[in-house]
Amino acid sequence: MNQTIHPLNPIAFSFGPIEVHWYGVIIGFGLALGLFLAIREGDRRSLPKDTFADLMLWAIPISIISARIYYVLFEWPYYSQHPSQIIAIWEGGIAIHGALIGAVITTYVFAKKRKLSFWKIADIAAPSIILGQAIGRWGNFMNQEAHGGPVSRAFLEHLHLPKFIINQMYINGIYYHPTFLYESIWDFLGFILLMLLRRVNIRRGEMFLSYVIWYSVGRFYIEGLRTDSLMLGSLRMAQVISLVLVIGCLAVLIFRRKYHLSDERYLDI
Template structure:
């Protein structure tokens, strides 16, 4: 006989006909904290006071739209028959790689228009980005998505997880790997690493490139455990391919910028100009 375990309610509260989902609240909270930390660091590094607040007016909408477009493109066989669901992002189905691509493009354009170094902005934002991702994964937890393959309850108990996580990983009569948690912990570790690297005084741009490398390595291995991946081929997941590309590109860009003298300035240098 299968156990009867009631999952956590993905709806936080209702306002008349409007349902407010935990997914949106958690994602929004992650964004708010990330923005707060970025603004504080930007002020410390001498950027104009409203730089990141203004940037977010561009980057957040672009990131959300591009994240959804990315997901829908690779799930088009489903969405072509359910077009009304394309905009229902509160049910999940946004891809972090899509958000990253969109936000980087928006940041590049913003930096050019403001006359500020793109690399300076992204270095400041890197720890905030990965912290926001760490928090955002708990939105997947509330939706019982982004999980891995089947496991036993004993396996989860052996990880010394609290019961609320174990019970939420019980989906349709089966326990699953909490890959959302694995990635969240990896991202939290990345946040601590990137904050520490600020004091190593890396060359400009290398903090952001370190973020790309750290996140991509973890994502590659964790993605291999998931059951809901967007597939590139029968055996290769799209997120794994992009992770490989990002690691290679980040290393190549770092080497190129050093050889060409484009990374001579360092993160903690007193020159506060863009």
Template sequence: MLYHVQPLNPVALELGPLSIRWYGIIIALGIVIAYILATREGKRRGLPDEIFADLLLWAIPISIICARIYYVLFEWDYYSVNPGKIIAIWEGGIAIHGALIGAIVTAVVFCRKRNISFWKLADIAAPSIIIAQAIGRWGNFMNQEAHGGPVTREFLEGLHLPDFIINQMYINGSYYHPTFLYESLWSLLGFILLLLLRRVNLKQGEIFLAYGIWYSIGRYFIEGLRTDSLYFFDTDIRVAQLVSAAVIIISLALIIFRRTKHNIPHYLD
């Protein structure tokens, strides 16, 4: 059976020479929702009202820069001979792990300046981070990017996906794994899990470390399906899988090590 497949327009609005893309709108929506959730929980946990607004003023631009640097570093063969493209972020090419590294370093410095516990702030922010990631992956959907290898339409229909997702996965004459959706759903489940862990009253830092473990497990396996992976220089090792494995090991080690300490407060303290 032949299907007439019309992809969704990635441009939401055109104002003269300026094009506003759905990708940017969806990412911004994720940030706003994350900010609202984190601010509300921060108030319940005794943080100043403006703390997350002040943090985001630094974290957002630094995360974008770090996400670009991370991507360029592992695509250096291309950018070394096309240096003028390094700053062309509007052409695509950012990496979530780079953004997370930038955000975490920024938060550590910020918390030291404000004399706030990083682990307390990170625990509060963890559910917000992962729900923003769940929302943000739909920006990849609109751009028809971050997909997996080729599959049949029958395979996608077997997943009971709505037609608008199936049709959007039809790219240049082939259907592809909707890995954006796999990661979005995995992150949504992680969001629910982290909210439940708040009630368990773990030690400070463990909700954030649980986020790192949960997200990294999903990303490790989903990355194996993707066709746009960054590779560790001249090897066949996917960078995202290497980083995910490292995050899982480090997070587990930190949980075990910090459990030996008796002076670490709990989340609800």
């Protein structure tokens, strides 16, 4: 039976010699949906019109570049020998932590120049970001990447997964952990949590900090199952970054409360 299993076609459609991959379609859909939700919520929270549309014009390209730089730095032994491949982003090789670093820096500078609250923008964007991540992981699914170590078909069937997911996890004669799915589910749950926190009217800044903590906790554990981790010696870099982010965000949260830097609430205008 295994010999009859074929992976899903990663090509969504073609225009002559130009091929459009499902990865790009799915990532684009996640970005568009996230932007739509952020714009709508920004209007409710009285942000200037087109704030998020203008921000994305800068944040998207900078995030892609920073995601690539992050990946290349931790794969430098290879890229130092193949410098022409550094810009070959179309062949794969970006890291979400690099993208988030670029996005946060861009948002901070953007907020300063527009004389807006960074924390207000970040709070509004947080649910959109994690929803985009949840959707984007299905791009990895189509590419049969970001998976975990080997497992049996019986293991996957025991998880009551749809057959199309089980079959897509059959790669070169071996079944693998669908870690893309684990993270997607974790991120969808995080999205629901953040939407509920909006109703609680938590302190300004704590929506974004909650997002980072939630995502980092899940990523720390899921990363331990993956086979494609960026390494720093014997350490998985994503786990190191996740641990640092959890501790750092908790410290920032406590500091801002202690010195009354977060007395404003999410629903405040």
